[in-house]
Amino acid sequence: MVLPRPIVFGNWKMHGLRVESEALAGALAERAKRLTATLGVFPPFTVLGEVAARLTGTGIMVGGQDCHERPKGAYTGSISAAMLRDVDASAVIVGHSERRHGLGESDALVRTKAETALAEGLLTVLCIGETEAQWLSDETLAVLDAQLTGSWPAGATAEQVIVAYEPVWAVGTGRTPALDDIERSHAAIRHRLQRLAVDGADVAILYGGSVKADNAAEIMAVPGVAGVLVGGASLDAAGFWSIYQAGGGA
Numbered sequence: 001m002v003l004p005r006p007i008v009f010g011n012w013k014m015h016g017l018r019v020e021s022e023a024l025a026g027a028l029a030e031r032a033k034r035l036t037a038t039l040g041v042f043p044p045f046t047v048l049g050e051v052a053a054r055l056t057g058t059g060i061m062v063g064g065q066d067c068h069e070r071p072k073g074a075y076t077g078s079i080s081a082a083m084l085r086d087v088d089a090s091a092v093i094v095g096h097s098e099r100r101h102g103l104g105e106s107d108a109l110v111r112t113k114a115e116t117a118l119a120e121g122l123l124t125v126l127c128i129g130e131t132e133a134q135w136l137s138d139e140t141l142a143v144l145d146a147q148l149t150g151s152w153p154a155g156a157t158a159e160q161v162i163v164a165y166e167p168v169w170a171v172g173t174g175r176t177p178a179l180d181d182i183e184r185s186h187a188a189i190r191h192r193l194q195r196l197a198v199d200g201a202d203v204a205i206l207y208g209g210s211v212k213a214d215n216a217a218e219i220m221a222v223p224g225v226a227g228v229l230v231g232g233a234s235l236d237a238a239g240f241w242s243i244y245q246a247g248g249g250a
């Protein structure tokens with residue numbers, strides 16, 4: 001099933017103890033009476049099960065922020081795709097810039113993680129994005145093309161994978177690209193997707209990087225933008241709900 005647009009996902013990153021996470025999930029559940037678009041949250045592993053339980057029946061998706069590239073084994077401290085499913089997550093983020101650049105994850109590793117997640121039936125949110133240096137030296141489109149080609153899971157379809165374009169220099173900085181630049185990057189991603197997937201024209205492409213309630217509407221109106229992946233601003237239920245509404249969600 002292709003998800004209703006806009007698609008608004010919140011990445012809680014390493015924020016939220018149980019009491020805060022349950023409160024945030026509860027505040028979203030109260031607002032989500034009958035979703036007309038797609039809303040999802042990606043809490044820390046420790047609270048995933050509780051958040052998923054709190055959101056049962058609301059239509060709000062719940063996913064993990066990462067998974068290990070192997071299905072199981074002696075990988076101390078890691079979380080498998082099956083473990084995410086086991087606590088009722090239906091999606092996972094792979095290739096977030098905080099893992100690619102902070103932890104040195106390569107395209108090949110991200111691709112293996114995506115393939116493992118798909119084998120477990122998880123909707124996979126595949127993040128790609130250029131660094132500030134690459135942006136300044138006008139390498140953005142080439143970098144996006146290489147990352148997408150290198151990390152796209154073999155044989156994946158539009159029902160299985162969502163691409164999130166997140167310029168590294170825009171994540172958590174309060175800075176965003178010009179709307180024209182977002183459109184240009186999304187068009188380039190679409191161009192590559194049409195060569196990577198049989199239904200590449202239908203793969204949803206999100207924008208992520210300093211999306212807030214006051215810029216969400218104009219970003220989601222950019223041609224080719226199917227929705228947004230929100231970090232910091234997803235930690236406040238009212239603000240996150242405003243972003244969802246800014247895209248036309250009710």
Ligand code: PEP
Nearest residue numbers: 171172208209210231232
């Ligand atoms: C993210 O973590 O994916 C993100 C886009 O963060 P922020 O919205 O805080 O820039």
